[in-house]
Amino acid sequence: MPTKVIKNGTIVTADRTWKADVKIDGGKIVQIGQNLSADEVLDATGCYVMPGGIDPHVHLEMPFMGTHSADNFESGTRAGLSGGTTMVVDFILPAPEQSLLEALAIWQQKSSLACSDYSYHMAITWWGEQVFNEMAEVVDRGINTFKHFMAYKGALMVDDDEMFSSFQRCSALGALPLVHAENGDVVASLQQRLLAEGNNGPEAHAYSRPPEVEGEAANRAIMIADMANVPLYIVHTSCEQAHEAIRRARQKGMRVYGEPLIQHLVLDESEYQNADWDHAAQRVMSPPFRNKLHQDSLWAGLQAGSLQVVATDHCSFTIDQKRFGVGDFTKIPNGTGGLEDRMPVLWTRGVNTGRLTMNEFVAVTSTNIAKILNMYPRKGAIVEGADADIVVWDPEREKTISAKAQQSVIEYNVFEGIKVKGLPRFTLTRGKVAIEESTVKAEPGHGEFVAREPFQAV
Amino acid sequence: MPTKVIKNGTIVTADRTWKADVKIDGGKIVQIGQNLSADEVLDATGCYVMPGGIDPHVHLEMPFMGTHSADNFESGTRAGLSGGTTMVVDFILPAPEQSLLEALAIWQQKSSLACSDYSYHMAITWWGEQVFNEMAEVVDRGINTFKHFMAYKGALMVDDDEMFSSFQRCSALGALPLVHAENGDVVASLQQRLLAEGNNGPEAHAYSRPPEVEGEAANRAIMIADMANVPLYIVHTSCEQAHEAIRRARQKGMRVYGEPLIQHLVLDESEYQNADWDHAAQRVMSPPFRNKLHQDSLWAGLQAGSLQVVATDHCSFTIDQKRFGVGDFTKIPNGTGGLEDRMPVLWTRGVNTGRLTMNEFVAVTSTNIAKILNMYPRKGAIVEGADADIVVWDPEREKTISAKAQQSVIEYNVFEGIKVKGLPRFTLTRGKVAIEESTVKAEPGHGEFVAREPFQAV
Amino acid sequence: MPTKVIKNGTIVTADRTWKADVKIDGGKIVQIGQNLSADEVLDATGCYVMPGGIDPHVHLEMPFMGTHSADNFESGTRAGLSGGTTMVVDFILPAPEQSLLEALAIWQQKSSLACSDYSYHMAITWWGEQVFNEMAEVVDRGINTFKHFMAYKGALMVDDDEMFSSFQRCSALGALPLVHAENGDVVASLQQRLLAEGNNGPEAHAYSRPPEVEGEAANRAIMIADMANVPLYIVHTSCEQAHEAIRRARQKGMRVYGEPLIQHLVLDESEYQNADWDHAAQRVMSPPFRNKLHQDSLWAGLQAGSLQVVATDHCSFTIDQKRFGVGDFTKIPNGTGGLEDRMPVLWTRGVNTGRLTMNEFVAVTSTNIAKILNMYPRKGAIVEGADADIVVWDPEREKTISAKAQQSVIEYNVFEGIKVKGLPRFTLTRGKVAIEESTVKAEPGHGEFVAREPFQAV
Amino acid sequence: MPTKVIKNGTIVTADRTWKADVKIDGGKIVQIGQNLSADEVLDATGCYVMPGGIDPHVHLEMPFMGTHSADNFESGTRAGLSGGTTMVVDFILPAPEQSLLEALAIWQQKSSLACSDYSYHMAITWWGEQVFNEMAEVVDRGINTFKHFMAYKGALMVDDDEMFSSFQRCSALGALPLVHAENGDVVASLQQRLLAEGNNGPEAHAYSRPPEVEGEAANRAIMIADMANVPLYIVHTSCEQAHEAIRRARQKGMRVYGEPLIQHLVLDESEYQNADWDHAAQRVMSPPFRNKLHQDSLWAGLQAGSLQVVATDHCSFTIDQKRFGVGDFTKIPNGTGGLEDRMPVLWTRGVNTGRLTMNEFVAVTSTNIAKILNMYPRKGAIVEGADADIVVWDPEREKTISAKAQQSVIEYNVFEGIKVKGLPRFTLTRGKVAIEESTVKAEPGHGEFVAREPFQAV
Ligand SMILES: [Zn+2]
Ligand SMILES: [Zn+2]
Ligand SMILES: [Zn+2]
Ligand SMILES: [Zn+2]
Ligand SMILES: [Zn+2]
Ligand SMILES: [Zn+2]
Ligand SMILES: [Zn+2]
Ligand SMILES: [Zn+2]
Missing domain, CATH: 2.30.40.10 (Urease, subunit C, domain 1)
Incomplete structure (x- = not known):
């Protein structure tokens, strides 16, 4: 070269x-x-x-009901590069009882066509002696972050007992636990209540996952990390309640990190009220978009340093895939795009408005992520x-965001029309x-x- | 008459x-x-x-490993009267799968020799359609409060799902849910870790139930009550962490009540360091005694109104019963006396020191309890x-507290020597x-x- | 009779x-x-x-630029009675260097035609040995509350030194200090800046008195009361910032009281944007109306008990009087009516909506006031x-509030049109x-x- | 070279x-x-x-009652270098009515024998058109930070009005205001009260400056900075109350910085109880040492990033100079040494204990300071x-701190005996x-x- x-x-x-x-x-x-x-x-x-952007939270070619999320490592990383993101971190999701190493092998295959560098988080989707043992090997293979889902009951969710065991194992291995923080029991129950009441549209998705439910789980994960004497990274921190729990922990000297998504920083819950089912369903992700107060909280967190990084949780589904959930919002696949848009949107809404300095922009889109995930200063x-x-x-350079011109393979863009x-x-x-x-x-x-x-x- | x-x-x-x-x-x-x-x-x-004192939280003749806690309704209410307490509220604890009504019948029998008036809380120790249905009958029988244990895993503990169901049922019936707030999964795991490390003495009891574990559970119960649209009463609030969760909820307008025990207000964790195993084991209760900072927090809560009532959780065990736990702190029966001492000790440490007005003393020992439990102004x-x-x-009138002169049938008193x-x-x-x-x-x-x-x- | x-x-x-x-x-x-x-x-x-309502905060026939506020003790108390308020507490405002007793005599004369019972707070508008001495006599005459203005620089304002002296004197006399909490220096400076920038309309009144300025002063008064070892009553608490300071103090066990006004509970800052100068000017009071978030905070405070009473600061001015401030918002006389409307509006927006119980309604409109001002249970x-x-x-019984039908002598009503x-x-x-x-x-x-x-x- | x-x-x-x-x-x-x-x-x-340490807060050869603090720029910077500190920032203190530029000239002369590089903060000790005008010239001369004393009534103290004017001027000039945050009115009053009660020893110094008094002033300065739209740097943040105010501001997105001193991090108020008057008087500084809770708060702040830098406020006085205050604690010159000890003590108590990473050590002793004072990455x-x-x-390398071996010219060391x-x-x-x-x-x-x-x- x-x-x-x-x-x-x-x-x-x-x-x-x-x-x-x-x-x-x-x-x-x-x-x-x-x-x-x-x-x-x-x-x-x-x-x-x-420094090129790093997206610490993406799901490319994620398995879903016998198919996969629409963007694979090729289109996903291409979208990232197009928007200035030069690395992504994806989540390996072992099936129940599946070997972590076996799952890793599958992911390795999927990522072979990536256009940019990438790394993995390993999800702890079940618990047992095999998982306990394989975690060491996973760390040896260069994956020092383990994800835990406190929601998605009956699927990915782990209970407090499993989470405490895994966090202690992380502590012993020098690994960092991550959590998706929502109380899965309560979400599942609220979903059933809403469906029973005839609320089956996408707006009910938001009703089923209120900020309190996220704040509670964040608070619980923090306590468990404290007991396990391990730092903690809370993915997609979307609301003041979770942010407050993080601040409270940090004020005690705990090492807890929060990751707002660019979606939660700029889009709000009114999107779910859109009369067009497709429009609303395309915005369905977990946690859902929140109101302006939560947005203010997230921006202030980036300014104060109580929140450290901005991600996308990029997990794109086509219009057809989203329509699996017609008549039952719980079946709408969760996820939106964002990989191509994170950096321009954050710059526009953060730097151009004076909220963030350029240096802070670099920190939250790249440097802090590399540090927290232990690959700094290589990245x-x-x-x-x-x-x-x-x-x-x-x-x-300016543009108006439009699905027509995007790298992602899906037909829409949740930031459509934003300049x-x-x-x-x-x-x-x-x-x-x-x-x-x-x-x-x-x-x-x-x-x-x-x-x-x-x-x-x- | x-x-x-x-x-x-x-x-x-x-x-x-x-x-x-x-x-x-x-x-x-x-x-x-x-x-x-x-x-x-x-x-x-x-x-x-x-107004005579009301103790909203006692366990008389409580079933325990084939025997019972030492004070029954006769000696317990006698102890209460001796200290100015004219009413107690006991907890009915149905066995797994046992009918609530059947359990009620057992408690009715036990209370036949009570010297003062009494009422019951019904514990929800398991969940199912039968429980759901019987709750209505229980309310009809004059019991409008339902207790939930978030700890005592494998025994009394209910999970979030069951708790949410029960709270919603309470909401529908006009009943008030109560919780024992400690994360049972984490407690159980900490107990095992401590035992494995050779910590089997009473001091390990305190290590296994740190304030964070209580605060987390309180916070979780509050969120669930919020989602169920029902007020909440948190028994034996012993620490700043739980108190903070209560304050945070109240600041949003939620109706959440906290109940410090007289023990937590005046005794501290140093008791568990006593070289005498018996001394320490006699103080074993859950939550354990805390440090001075937590005491300050509880007193301030009574002054500010963020905590409303003072109870005892009176559940006395003899020296011999306590000794079931020699060599394994998890087997020490949990509980201390207090029924006779609550009012004189609170008056001495609260009113005589200027912390509480006399009117506040009446409020927290009697009036607030009667209001919250819906029997005011009859009581x-x-x-x-x-x-x-x-x-x-x-x-x-003065005295020095001494087990020798007490009404309780046990041989010691955790307030021994206090004037x-x-x-x-x-x-x-x-x-x-x-x-x-x-x-x-x-x-x-x-x-x-x-x-x-x-x-x-x- | x-x-x-x-x-x-x-x-x-x-x-x-x-x-x-x-x-x-x-x-x-x-x-x-x-x-x-x-x-x-x-x-x-x-x-x-x-119990009839008690309004702890009114200004009847208040001296103002050579004239008086429009409602005197006759029309003011008549308005109060008409809305269910059976007692008012007015503020005696000594002129600079004026004897407190002389000022009291003037107020006694003004109140001779009152239709309902009344009491006084004495304002400390200057400081000196005479004031120090006369405070004892004022207490002997049945006035145990002293008001301090932290704003109105060059007029009523006292500095920290004077306030600390007066608070210590209150402590010695068994009197309760009250404060109008806004940082007068900053308000005065903001007023000049706004006028210099050509902002002379009523909307600038709100800009000149932001919530931060109130929160700061509340926090400062609380510290000074703490150092003086005396309880504190903060009048017209209008915002989260002041409420937060109050909560923080109460969490430490301090006896601090906050008084939201019915205006701040139901009217918001958008009123000042009204194109009609008169409409906006008629709403000019200090602190100004706030946004919805502050309203939520105040309601939650009443629910939680961190705020205790609801008042009006009734101080009515005619359209002509308000017009003194055309071209210079700092000359608009500060004050609105409310005496007739406080109870029906609070009932409608508080009890009928489920925010407050009827008992809480009585507490905040009457009983708590009587207790805090030491006239319970006579009142x-x-x-x-x-x-x-x-x-x-x-x-x-229903009505639509209208100035046409009111007892107050002014031509408008800030609650006009509210059902x-x-x-x-x-x-x-x-x-x-x-x-x-x-x-x-x-x-x-x-x-x-x-x-x-x-x-x-x- | x-x-x-x-x-x-x-x-x-x-x-x-x-x-x-x-x-x-x-x-x-x-x-x-x-x-x-x-x-x-x-x-x-x-x-x-x-990177060599930077001490952002020292007073070398500071004028004091006709003499000067004991260490001058020569011995002071020598002490700094000896402990790894390669730059200091001193405070220019204009006399009342003195030209800022004239004061600058005096300081330039004093610093001519400095062994390491240095910079200045300019104190605003009075206010007027001349000060307003000269501030621009001061900034042109390379001084972009202006200090404001909220204490030392009758000497250095400025009132809110002056502070607001100065902060606005800073905002216009691109300068950063600093504050010494204690309520000077209350301190002065408490001093008089204590002296009147016969408390004239060094322990009364601590009584006269409680944490509440510091927290209040910090909170007030923050509000004023907010109104002036300028960042704020709070020197010698010593207590939870001030730290809480800083956190609260940062949670709203404000740019507020807090500077703990190494003394406050490791020494506590019990020093003032020492029976030896000299021992206690040598520890007299403002704010005084605090208790362990405040220390915990400061350490957590460094960990969480809510506090950013560690300084010394080095201002050394000889035994004889300290003895000016025999019989009247208000006359004890305020200040202690620390320049030589800051880095080894912080490393020992911070890095060796696991509280801070080495990178955080560099950040708080050097890099953050250089960034905040706008001289990064030159320094x-x-x-x-x-x-x-x-x-x-x-x-x-190890040593036990001892005055005998120190560079500072004074005869004692507040860290004496610390390994x-x-x-x-x-x-x-x-x-x-x-x-x-x-x-x-x-x-x-x-x-x-x-x-x-x-x-x-x-
Ligand atoms: Zn997720
Ligand atoms: Zn995800
Ligand atoms: Zn319990
Ligand atoms: Zn119990
Ligand atoms: Zn006022
Ligand atoms: Zn008023
Ligand atoms: Zn200073
Ligand atoms: Zn200094």
């Missing part, structure tokens, strides 16, 4: 902003300085040169020796230009698995 | 303090005023005439028409003098069941 | 609800019971018999011996029927001063 | 830890990488190579181009070795003023 240099740009990292060129050789950043030269020049005049940094996962960000200002001029994955403005040069199969070391005790 | 008049005293109720005589006829207060006369005169010179009040359950309180100032001169149960200073005139069988109506929706 | 009996009603007090008749003789309640008879009968069939109670200040409340359900059938002031449905029988000069004793230390 | 290389060490910065050499030329870091060479080699085997970073202010930290593990092997100031283990090579006059640019709006 010829050497490259990104010239005339302003480097923006999580901790500073300065004018310098960035030289790349063999997929790595090899030099940062003034007046650098190389075989090829990428002109960054007027642009910010930032998430503009330093010599780091992977050349870089986005050259043009703060003047964004701030888009990639170039996106580089390990030194390769995958995106040049609207030209997509992403290569299926280019992406590699990123192994992550276990943590040292804090 | 001849008429009586309590003369020359100062009446102290939850809302005011004034000098007046109280005339009693046929077990009822019939007149309050100046210069009343009657067949018999009880002289209250220098004394406060207050908990000095008004015409009320039951003549009255304590004539001599603020100058109290403020004791009953007379305790009257429905107009009968049961206690006259140190003379006990309580009559087994005098006590009657107090039926309580269901609530109206707030 | 012939004896009277209120028959066939349901008595509702702060602590209970029961069917009984109430007999009145010589301005006092003399008997409560079944089947009472008297010279005259007031039929309360279908009605609730409640605020339905007990034998109490003043017969009673409202017979017809929960079915209320729940109105007095009779209002009695010391046994005299002052209101019988829409017939006003109030007698100027009937009202008497209510002296209040100093407090005992808590 | 010959080139240097620090070899064989592990670089620890605020964001990562890695093995690399650091090459220095002309006072700057010129290269970071493997196997670097230079004219001179500093061996860092077994050591951490970290506070190990990056090419940065000033070579570096500490080579030997985690195995520390973790000390500098080398301290470099702009590339010069100033400390090599216990050998001091610091050169008076080497230090230079660090100008800091104004901020951009967030």
Whole structure:
């Protein structure tokens, strides 16, 4: 690969902003300085040169009722690159009684056509001696994060006992537990009550998962992590109640992390009132969109540092797949897209409005994630020796988000019609230009698995 | 029964303090005023005439491993009267799969020798259609409060699903759910870990039930009550974590009540460090005693109104019974005495120190309880028409608490050695003098069941 | 005066609800019971018999720029009676350097035509040895509450030093300090900034007094009361920020009281955006109306007990008086009416909606006020011996509030157009029927001063 | 100056830890990488190579009652270097009515013998048009931080009005306001009360400045900053009350920073009970030491990020100077040493105990300070181009702190007897070795003023 240099740009990292060129050789950043030269020049005049985005929460080709979520590792990572995201972390979901390693093998196969680098979280979907034992091997294979579902009763959900066992195991292995925090018993019961009352439309999805139910589960997971003496990462923190539980824990010195989604930051519950069933159903995800007060809470959390990262939970379903749930909202597949839109939307609504500094933008979309998941500064940094996962960000480029022009294979986009200002001029994955403005040069199969070391005790 | 008049005293109720005589006829207060006369005169010179105490939380003759807790309804209510408590509320504990009504019948038999009036809470120890149906009958029989154990895994514990079902049933019936709030899964796991590590003494009991575990459960029960649209009463609130959850709920307008025990207000965790196994084991109860910070929190809660009542959870075991747990703290029967001591100790540590007004003392020992349990003003009040359950309180009478002189049948007292100032001169149960200073005139069988109506929706 | 009996009603007090008749003789309640008879009968069939309302915060004939606020003691108390309020507490406002006793004499003269009973708070508008000394005499004259303005810089405002001195003096005298909590320095500065920017309309009044400014002052007053070891009463608590400060103090065991106004509970800041200058200016009061979130906070405070009473700050100005502020919002006289509307509006929006129980309604409109101001149970109670200040409340009577039909002398009403359900059938002031449905029988000069004793230390 | 290389060490910065050499030329870091060479080699085997500490809060040669605090810029910066601190920020304190620029000139003279680099905060000790105007010039001279004293009534204290004016001016100039947060009115009044009661010893100093008084002022300053739309830095945050106010502000998205002192993190109020007047008086500083609960709060704040930096408020007085206050604690000069001890003590009590990671240690002692004061990455970073202010930290070096061996000119040390593990092997100031283990090579006059640019709006 010829050497490259990104010239005339302003480097923006999580901790500073300065004018310098960035030289790349063999997929790595090899030099940062003034007046650098190389075989090829990428002109960054007027642009910010930032660590590529990392999405810590995606579901690509996720198994679902005999089929899969619509975007696979190829289209999903392509969508990510198109929006400046150069790495994704997917969730391996073992079936009941399935070996974790067997599930890992399946995921490895699915990710073979990824256009960008990726890593995995391993989900603990059942518990037993085999799981306990295999967790060590999973960590050895470079996966130091284990996901736990407190909802999806009868499917992915684990109970407090299992979660406590798994958290203690994580503590021993130097792994970080993650939780999907909603009280699954209460959700299941509310679903039945709503259906029994004749509420079967998508708006009932939101009614069945109120913020209190999320806040409770977040609070419970935090207590269990405290008892297990392990840090905790709470995925898709969507509401003040969960955020309050996180703040309360952090005020005691606990290491608890919260991950708002870009959807929850900018979209609200009124979407579910849309008269068009498809419109509403396409927004069905868990937790559901919340009201403006919760949005304010999430933004303030990013400003204060009580929430650390912004993700998407990208899990796209086609119109047809969503229609599995006509007549029964509990059957609407949960998930929305977002991989392509996270960075431009966050920049537009966060940086352009003055809520976040550019450095904070980099922190929450990339650097904090790399640190929390223990792959910093290989990822998430503009330093010599780091992977050349870089986005050259043009703060003047604008577009109106539209499904018509998106990389994702689905027919709609929950951000449809939102105007964004701030888009990639170039996106580089390990030194390769995958995106040049609207030209997509992403290569299926280019992406590699990123192994992550276990943590040292804090 | 001849008429009586309590003369020359100062009446102290939850809302005011004034000098007046109280005339009693046929077990009822019939007149309050100046210069009343009657067949018999009880002289209250220098004394406060207050509603008799109500202990909302006792376990008399509680089934335990083939035997029973040591104090039965006779000795327990005698102890209560001796300390100014004229009514107790006991918990009916159906065995697994046992009919609630059958359990009620057993309790009715046990209470036949009660010296004071009493009422019952019904525990929901299992769930099913039969329980659902019988709850209505239980309410018809005058029991409008249902207890739920979130701890005691494998025994009394119910899961979130059952609790949510039961809370919704309570809501429909106008009944009030109660919870013992501790995360039973985590407690059980901590117990096993401690035993495995060789910690088998009474101090490990406290380690196995940290405040976080109580706070979490309180928070969870509150969320479930919120979803069920029903008020909630949290028994033996012992720590800031649970109190914080209660305050947070109340700040949103929820009707949540917290019940500190007199033990948690004045005794602390250092008791479990006592070198004498018996001393420590005699203090084993759940939740365990906490540190001074938690005590401060509880007192402030009584002052602020975020906690409403003071109880005992009186459940006494003999030295021999406690010794079932030698070598395995999880086998130490849980419970301490307190019925005789609650009022003098709270007066001494609360009123004499200026923390509580006399009116607040009456509120938290009697009036608030009667209101919350829906038997006010028949109980908990000095008004015409009320039951003549009255304590004539001599603020100058003193004693040092000692097991030697107590009514309870056990050989020790957790308040041993505490000096109290403020004791009953007379305790009257429905107009009968049961206690006259140190003379006990309580009559087994005098006590009657107090039926309580269901609530109206707030 | 012939004896009277209120028959066939349901008595509702702060602590209970029961069917009984109430007999009145010589301005006092003399008997409560079944089947009472008297010279005259007031039929309360279908009605609730409640303690008459007490408004702890009114300004009648308040001196203002050489004139007075529009309602005097005659029309003001008549308005109060018309809405079920049988007592008001007004603020004596000494001029700079004026003797407190001299100011008291002026107020005594103004109140001579009051139709209902009344009491005074004494404002500490300046500080010096004379004030220090006269405070004792003021307490002797039956005024045990002293008001402090933290706003109105250059006029009524006292600084922290003066406030601390006065609070310590209150502590020594058994008096209760009250504060108007807004940071006067910041308000004055914001006013100048707004005027300089050309914002001179009534909407700028709200901009000049944001919730943060009130919360800060509340927090500061609480700290000073804590250092002075004295309880504190915060008038017109209008926002979450002040309420939060109160809750935080109460959680530490401090005795701090908060008083929402009926205006802040039901009207919001959008009123100031009204295109009609008069409409907006008529709503100008301090603190200004807030948004819905603050309303939710205040309602929850009444439910939780962290806020205790509902007042009006009745201080009415005519359209012409309000127009003093055309072109300069800082000159708009501050104040609105409300005396006639407080009880029906609170009943409609509080009791009819299920937010408050009837007993809580009585507590916050009457009983709690009487207790906090130390005149319970002479006022605020339905007990034998109490003043017969009673409202017979017809929960079915309805009207639409309209200035046209009001007792207040001003030409408008901030509650104009609000439908209320729940109105007095009779209002009695010391046994005299002052209101019988829409017939006003109030007698100027009937009202008497209510002296209040100093407090005992808590 | 010959080139240097620090070899064989592990670089620890605020964001990562890695093995690399650091090459220095002309006072700057010129290269970071493997196997670097230079004219001179500093061996860092077994050591951490970290950004030199920055103490954002010192008072050197501070004017005091006609004399000065004991350490001047020479001994003070020497002490700092000895403990790994390579830069200090001092406070310019204009006399009443004195020109800010005139005061700056005086400070420039005092700092001429500094051994390390330094910068200034300008105190706003009075207010007027001249101050308003000169603030712009002060910012032009490289001072973008303005200090405000809310205490020291009659001396340095400014009132709310002045503070609001100054904060708004800061906002316009891109400067950051700092506050000493204690309610000066209340402190002054408590001092008088204590003296009047005969409490004239050093322990009364602590009584006169309770945490509530600090929390109130912090809360007030935050509100004023909010109204002025400017970030805020609260110096010497010593207690939960102030920390709570900071957290509350940050939860709303405000940019508020808190600075615990190393003294408050490890020393407590029991020091003032020492029978030796000198011992107690030597610990007199404002705010005073607090209890263990406050310490826990401060540590948790550093962990959670709600508090950002650790300082010393170094202001040393000799035994004789302290004795000015014999018989009147208000005359004891306020201040303690700490410059030499901050880093070893924080490492020992923070890193060695597991409370803080090494990266967090660097953040709170250096990097966060440089960022907040706007001189990052010139200071506070190990990056090419940065000033070579570096500490080579030997985690195995130990000593017991003793005044006998200290650089400070005073005769005692508040940390006397504390064992520390973790000390500098080398301290470099702009590339010069100033400390090599216990050998001091610091050169008076080497230090230079660090100008800091104004901020951009967030
Ligand atoms: Zn999820
Ligand atoms: Zn997910
Ligand atoms: Zn229990
Ligand atoms: Zn119990
Ligand atoms: Zn006011
Ligand atoms: Zn007023
Ligand atoms: Zn200071
Ligand atoms: Zn200082």
